[in-house]
Amino acid sequence: MGKVQRKEREFHMRRAAILAEAEKIFSAKGFHKVTVAQIAAASGFSTGFLYQFFEGKEHLYTAMVSEKLDMMYDTIYREVKAAGNTKDKISVLIESHLCFVEENMDFCRIFLRGEGDTLSGVMTEIRRKLLEDYLRQLSFVEKLLKEGVKEGVIRALPPREMAGVLIHMIRAASVRWLMVPSEGSLTSQKRFIEDIFLNGVKKNE
Amino acid sequence: MGKVQRKEREFHMRRAAILAEAEKIFSAKGFHKVTVAQIAAASGFSTGFLYQFFEGKEHLYTAMVSEKLDMMYDTIYREVKAAGNTKDKISVLIESHLCFVEENMDFCRIFLRGEGDTLSGVMTEIRRKLLEDYLRQLSFVEKLLKEGVKEGVIRALPPREMAGVLIHMIRAASVRWLMVPSEGSLTSQKRFIEDIFLNGVKKNE
Amino acid sequence: MGKVQRKEREFHMRRAAILAEAEKIFSAKGFHKVTVAQIAAASGFSTGFLYQFFEGKEHLYTAMVSEKLDMMYDTIYREVKAAGNTKDKISVLIESHLCFVEENMDFCRIFLRGEGDTLSGVMTEIRRKLLEDYLRQLSFVEKLLKEGVKEGVIRALPPREMAGVLIHMIRAASVRWLMVPSEGSLTSQKRFIEDIFLNGVKKNE
Amino acid sequence: MGKVQRKEREFHMRRAAILAEAEKIFSAKGFHKVTVAQIAAASGFSTGFLYQFFEGKEHLYTAMVSEKLDMMYDTIYREVKAAGNTKDKISVLIESHLCFVEENMDFCRIFLRGEGDTLSGVMTEIRRKLLEDYLRQLSFVEKLLKEGVKEGVIRALPPREMAGVLIHMIRAASVRWLMVPSEGSLTSQKRFIEDIFLNGVKKNE
DNA sequence: GATGAATGAGCGTTCATTCAT
């Protein structure tokens, strides 16, 4: 009988629903200004019931950030891998990243706010995860660029540093777009980032 | 009579002393983990007395961050202005920025932690300030690069976007250095940033 | 038709099973540290089902203590009644009591722990029961001693007070044995209690 | 200047006032049914202020019980030591004990209730203290009786056991008096306890 | 009959802020 499966399905749907509400609320107000009761109310559950899904407020927050980030990285990595040569991969990397930010503004604003504080045990994990994700991405891009060097399309600069630069050029555009209630779409910045990253700003006389 | 002036002088010295202690403590523990009593104790004043200088904990925090940042930007702008041509200015901009981060690790880590949350009215101000500072810096660098374009040393790309890229390349290096208990000094990254910003990563044919 | 009887029989078996588990768990952890869910799980029933047998957690607790005590007193009274003369009866009273404590350590420790608090209506009942039981025992022993007086083997002291003394001499030994992870069996104290109760401690010169 | 002393004096008076109120309330309702707010209100202070005197609810409770017991034992020991021969000492021991119970009914009722549960760290201490106090009292009385044996007024029975019996004969009377809203003063029981303890209940020949 | 998912009241504790001295 599929009763167990139905239960499980329901469990995950509810969990997802809670996380979705949590994302909205945390994104809007920040971890400390949100009460468990608010998330419960928004989710349409009682406070106590949330504890069936998450061990506590911090776990809930952690899960929400963590899973959202996993989603982002998964998408990016998958799309990059599907691309052809190194230049295409770089292009896709940039676009995919910007795309996620554009579609998840509120969530991303969490990182402008930071919120990483209160390193009270559970929260520390999120920091570790953030760092790990960052380093993994760094390595991923590094490998990408190394191949570019091998292919002869990229200068033989320190690859990890180059990776750092590329990643933060992307973040740069994202941050500006998030901070300044700005003009135009974020993805429209892709060409520009690509251009500067590849060619620099110096005019070859 | 200079009594009023003496009072004022004393006021500012005390205020500065409090901010100095606040910086240490907030940097080390984060906004939420610090109590007003701790700052008072470290400053050698009573809790109540702090309220003569700041309207509340958040104002104190805001003031501390704000003034520290002003200091940073003032230094950078001053040094950049003192430099010669555009390339030198870019060079100094990078170096000056990295230098500040290197010398104020704990303070800068505040921004990794975020802490910007609690947008409860007062805190929002800090966000606005952060944004303003950012935009001002963007404009400053934009102007710099525009001159570079005029001088013919820089390609005629959208200057504001270029400025964003440069600033975030600097921030990129800073963030990595702060996050990863890494190897080597931060300032040693200067040449590298300069190189990529000016020349890009693409190997010319 | 015996259907009703079967139902009833089943009801009582289940009730007894729950009480048996409850005794173990409450004895080990104390009223406040035990959750209804734990007892339900241990009994192999659902939480909701327990409420078919008991009105609530306190009632369950009360019932368990109450019935266990009834059991104890029943045993003691039966054994005493079966004994021959007054001295034997006293001897059996002591032994039977100590025996129960020895065999039900965990349960008895409940009374060291107290647990009688929370006099929230229902719990008060247990207090009343405790008192009633105590008074009944007092009367029982009183009657015993009165006969002893009549028989001329016991001094004509106030019988109720004597009864109190005897009961508490027994409790004294029990409490000490429960509190101090002590040496030797509890029942070995019987002769001693008997001796002092009958002869006092004064050396007849 | 006696300012510090005045402060200290005030501190102790307030602490004592809180403990006095706490005693009343805890005695009446039991640890779990009392809220910090109630004690605060009864003491005329705000909840937060109580935490200047005690680390938390449990510490407050522990302190109250502990200090009250110390008071009791101090009084008893002092009075016993001041008495003349062994028989007088025994007499004083009984009287002093009964007297305390009579004058501190509500407090003593705590031990009928037990309350020893919730052995959550701090509470465990109270158990340890209770045990220690008990053992110390046991030793105290034991020594007393040993001297009695040496003096030839007491039979050479195991002194520790005898001590246990005496203590619990006293407690017996106390418990009965506390449980049964009874007739007559508790101290009137002294002669009786003394008599039975010394002479037993057996009618000679 | 049995279940167990769902509820939501209840409480200890912290700490920014005030104000009498």
Place this chain on the structure above:
DNA sequence: GATGAATGAACGCTCATTCAT
């Protein structure tokens, strides 16, 4: 001016109880 004693609002979490199935 300076103090620091006193305040009390605010919140995460547990778990006995209920009731739809």
